[in-house]
Amino acid sequence: MAALRVLVGVKRVIDFAVKVRVAPGGAAVQTQGVKHSLNPFCEIALEEAVRLREAGAATEVVVATLGTKASQETLRTALAMGADRAVLAELAEGAAAGPREVAVALAALARRLQPQLVLLGKQAIDDDCNQTGQILAAILDWPQGTFASRVSLEPGAVQVQREVDGGLETLRLRLPAVLTADLRLNEPRYATLPNIMKAKKKPLEVVPAADLGVPAGPPRLRLLQLQEPPPRAGGEKVESVESLLGKLRHAGRI
Amino acid sequence: MQRPGRAGSPAPSPAGRAVPGAGLQLPGCPAGCRGAERPRTAAAMAWRAAPRAAARLLRGRRGIASCIDPSTGLTEDQKEFQKVAFDFAAKEMAPYMAEWDEKEIFPVETMRKAAQLGFGGIYVKPDVGGSGLSRLDTSIIFEALSTGCTSTTAYMSIHNMCVWMIDTFGNEEQRRRFCPSLCSMEKFASYCLTEPGSGSDAASLLTSAQRKGDTYVLNGSKAFISGGGDTDVYVVMCRTGGPGPKGISCLVLEKGMPGLSFGKKEKKVGWNSQPTRAVIFEDCVVPVDNRLGAEGQGFSIAMQGLNGGRINIASCSLGAAHASVLLAQEHLTVRKQFGEPLANNQYLQFGLAEMATRLLAARLMVRNAARALQEGRQDAAVLCSMAKLFATDECFGICNQALQMHGGYGYLKDYAVQQFVRDIRVHQILEGKRCSYYKCSGSGIRRKTALEAPTFPQESDSWVSEPCSALGVRCAVCECLGQGLWLCGSRGRYLVGYFKSLTAEEDI
Numbered sequence: 055m056a057a058l059r060v061l062v063g064v065k066r067v068i069d070f071a072v073k074v075r076v077a078p079g080g081a082a083v084q085t086q087g088v089k090h091s092l093n094p095f096c097e098i099a100l101e102e103a104v105r106l107r108e109a110g111a112a113t114e115v116v117v118a119t120l121g122t123k124a125s126q127e128t129l130r131t132a133l134a135m136g137a138d139r140a141v142l143a144e145l146a147e148g149a150a151a152g153p154r155e156v157a158v159a160l161a162a163l164a165r166r167l168q169p170q171l172v173l174l175g176k177q178a179i180d181d182d183c184n185q186t187g188q189i190l191a192a193i194l195d196w197p198q199g200t201f202a203s204r205v206s207l208e209p210g211a212v213q214v215q216r217e218v219d220g221g222l223e224t225l226r227l228r229l230p231a232v233l234t235a236d237l238r239l240n241e242p243r244y245a246t247l248p249n250i251m252k253a254k255k256k257p258l259e260v261v262p263a264a265d266l267g268v269p270a271g272p273p274r275l276r277l278l279q280l281q282e283p284p285p286r287a288g289g290e291k292v293e294s295v296e297s298l299l300g301k302l303r304h305a306g307r308i
Numbered sequence: 309m310q311r312p313g314r315a316g317s318p319a320p321s322p323a324g325r326a327v328p329g330a331g332l333q334l335p336g337c338p339a340g341c342r343g344a345e346r347p348r349t350a351a352a353m354a355w356r357a358a359p360r361a362a363a364r365l366l367r368g369r370r371g372i373a374s375c376i377d378p379s380t381g382l383t384e385d386q387k388e389f390q391k392v393a394f395d396f397a398a399k400e401m402a403p404y405m406a407e408w409d410e411k412e413i414f415p416v417e418t419m420r421k422a423a424q425l426g427f428g429g430i431y432v433k434p435d436v437g438g439s440g441l442s443r444l445d446t447s448i449i450f451e452a453l454s455t456g457c458t459s460t461t462a463y464m465s466i467h468n469m470c471v472w473m474i475d476t477f478g479n480e481e482q483r484r485r486f487c488p489s490l491c492s493m494e495k496f497a498s499y500c501l502t503e504p505g506s507g508s509d510a511a512s513l514l515t516s517a518q519r520k521g522d523t524y525v526l527n528g529s530k531a532f533i534s535g536g537g538d539t540d541v542y543v544v545m546c547r548t549g550g551p552g553p554k555g556i557s558c559l560v561l562e563k564g565m566p567g568l569s570f571g572k573k574e575k576k577v578g579w580n581s582q583p584t585r586a587v588i589f590e591d592c593v594v595p596v597d598n599r600l601g602a603e604g605q606g607f608s609i610a611m612q613g614l615n616g617g618r619i620n621i622a623s624c625s626l627g628a629a630h631a632s633v634l635l636a637q638e639h640l641t642v643r644k645q646f647g648e649p650l651a652n653n654q655y656l657q658f659g660l661a662e663m664a665t666r667l668l669a670a671r672l673m674v675r676n677a678a679r680a681l682q683e684g685r686q687d688a689a690v691l692c693s694m695a696k697l698f699a700t701d702e703c704f705g706i707c708n709q710a711l712q713m714h715g716g717y718g719y720l721k722d723y724a725v726q727q728f729v730r731d732i733r734v735h736q737i738l739e740g741k742r743c744s745y746y747k748c749s750g751s752g753i754r755r756k757t758a759l760e761a762p763t764f765p766q767e768s769d770s771w772v773s774e775p776c777s778a779l780g781v782r783c784a785v786c787e788c789l790g791q792g793l794w795l796c797g798s799r800g801r802y803l804v805g806y807f808k809s810l811t812a813e814e815d816i
Contacts, residue, residue, distance in 0.1 A: 246392075254385070
């Protein structure tokens with residue numbers, strides 16, 4: 055069987071169960087001392103890649119991330135889930151990256167590693183950008199299948215079922231292609247204890263982000279301000295439907 | 309207790325003042341019941357909700373980034389193990405915990421799923437299917453699993469203990485015969501030591517095993533056996549020789565052996581997701597090949613198994629306490645009385661801080677004991693006893709206090725905290741009642757204070773209590789005093805009396 059390498063991009067994000075707080079200054083959230091973990095959609099993408107390899111459709115799964123040194127723990131989790139090797143595109147401590155920077159790094163890795171398929175999560179749960187996969191496909195000039203809820207590989211192509219606003223859409227894309235995973239694609243496995251221990255021995259390569267062409271300096275997307283939603287104001291009870299409609303009109307809601 | 313009235317007929321408040329957030333009104337409460345709703349804490353809502361929603365909301369039990377974060381001080385690997393265990397507990401156990409308790413279901417399929425992740429034989433050697441991890445890793449894993457369902461995790465820890473005993477003391481043939489199917493939890497195991505007549509005084513057990521050719525014939529019964537009747541493999545301590553601990557051997561029985569039967573399923577306050585039955589032997593024939601170790605080694609095997617078992621049970625208590633602290637914390641932020649959340653109340657803030665402190669102290673003791681055991685240190689057995697004693701007591705106190713903080717709601721089975729309280733109450737009792745720890749720890753202290761040892765008669769073997777020697781603490785007195793010294797009463801006085809009798813060199 056011809057070698058079919060899958061590159062999976064993952065992101066280290068604040069754990070979904072954490073109650074996020076806005077940092078003083080209002081331009082970021084508090085990340086110091088807060089628990090981080092693998093982005094859930096990236097987990098789903100990784101699970102799909104590992105399943106493809108186990109089914110024999112793929113031969114190798116490489117997981118990669120753009121981040122600081124702390125992202126190594128995320129890569130170890132990914133290796134424990136079944137990836138074969140990992141690459142960290144390392145940013146300096148304190149540096150940030152947006153979707154564009156990540157896409158540039160992944161594109162450089164794709165040119166190096168020559169995967170037939172790149173799998174990403176549809177979005178990260180910290181910024182909810184939903185851009186990286188699309189930008190990456192544009193940079194590489196590869197076809198893209200986003201919001202994938204079903205993936206099946208065929209010789210030289212991949213069939214993707216996408217969840218779109220109108221319902222489900224099925225596309226056939228020529229390989230190499232970029233796919234982004236949606237929630238219902240699969241249910242990620244738990245890492246087993248033996249796999250966690252095996253993950254220690256799997257290779258983890260560290261590459262400076264600049265070597266991959268990631269521009270130095272602040273990311274292209276700048277977060278201006280974060281604020282909590284206003285506290286819920288009291289409601290008002292009305293006596294009749296007419297007065298309800300009147301009040302809604304008055305408030306400009308209808 | 310009055311239930312909140314259904315919407316439509318709120319009782320008028322005599323004081324004419326709105327009582328915000330008033331839900332459950334206890335008898336004697338001046339304000340009328342306003343039929344308000346129960347505190348909508350995420351955990352409470354999720355308690356009965358669909359499993360997926362429950363799992364998401366209950367994952368908060370992972371205890372993110374707080375002073376009682378259980379992942380501080382762990383290696384990267386240990387954090388990974390813990391993460392898997394927490395995820396499994398939140399998703400596969402927590403949503404069903406109440407149902408398993410109410411319907412007394414033994415969750416075989418869920419435990420088998422856990423075994424697929426390697427939780428069936430955590431500290432058993434990998435060549436027979438175990439995960440080959442350390443005692444500290446095991447403690448961390450059980451602590452995390454216990455936040456999902458304490459009762460099931462406690463059974464899994466008993467199962468693990470049995471598999472380890474076969475792995476460590478069995479010969480190659482026995483290891484290959486029993487361990488693989490136990491590690492995968494295709495078969496389940498039970499640990500049979502306690503009898504109706506011998507609980508704390510385990511060495512006085514009566515179940516006899518008479519040697520007949522190449523078999524043993526067992527007669528007697530065991531009481532309070534976790535998993536009894538539903539499990540497949542029974543690790544049984546029985547008497548093959550004379551009285552006392554040296555006459556005890558360890559046999560492995562399988563369900564279906566003629567003469568092996570079970571009593572009725574006991575009705576318990578907690579631990580309802582594992583059945584408890586008496587195990588009865590009536591001329592039960594067991595091949596000699598099923599004996600672990602040598603004749604007379606059984607008690608030592610049992611006690612060494614219990615060292616790890618104590619850490620595991622203590623770890624289960626830690627998990628329950630951790631979950632309870634988080635539940636209490638959440639409830640305090642949501643429930644309002646006197647116009648503000650309970651969390652603004654200084655007494656409750658102090659209470660929560662105390663609970664966190666006690667939890668951390670207990671956790672450190674348990675992890676320290678686990679390290680000592682895996683390093684094979686001389687003081688390991690006493691540390692295990694002390695850790696189990698301290699952690700089970702403290703954690704029960706924490707869960708109880710958490711229930712108190714829930715107010716009337718804490719008493720309802722709709723809320724998880726009462727199940728944690730019920731489930732861990734028994735941890736203070738089994739795998740060695742508190743009293744025996746005082747005894748053994750007292751002996752340990754006695755040795756360490758280097759009092760003048762009494763002179764023993766020349767037949768010194770009979771003066772040395774096997775259980776304590778197996779634990780690494782040589783007690784010269786318990787055997788000859790018969791029942792030993794129970795220090796649960798006036799602790800200080802007993803200890804003094806103990807020492808006095810030694811220095812007086814009484815001829816016993």
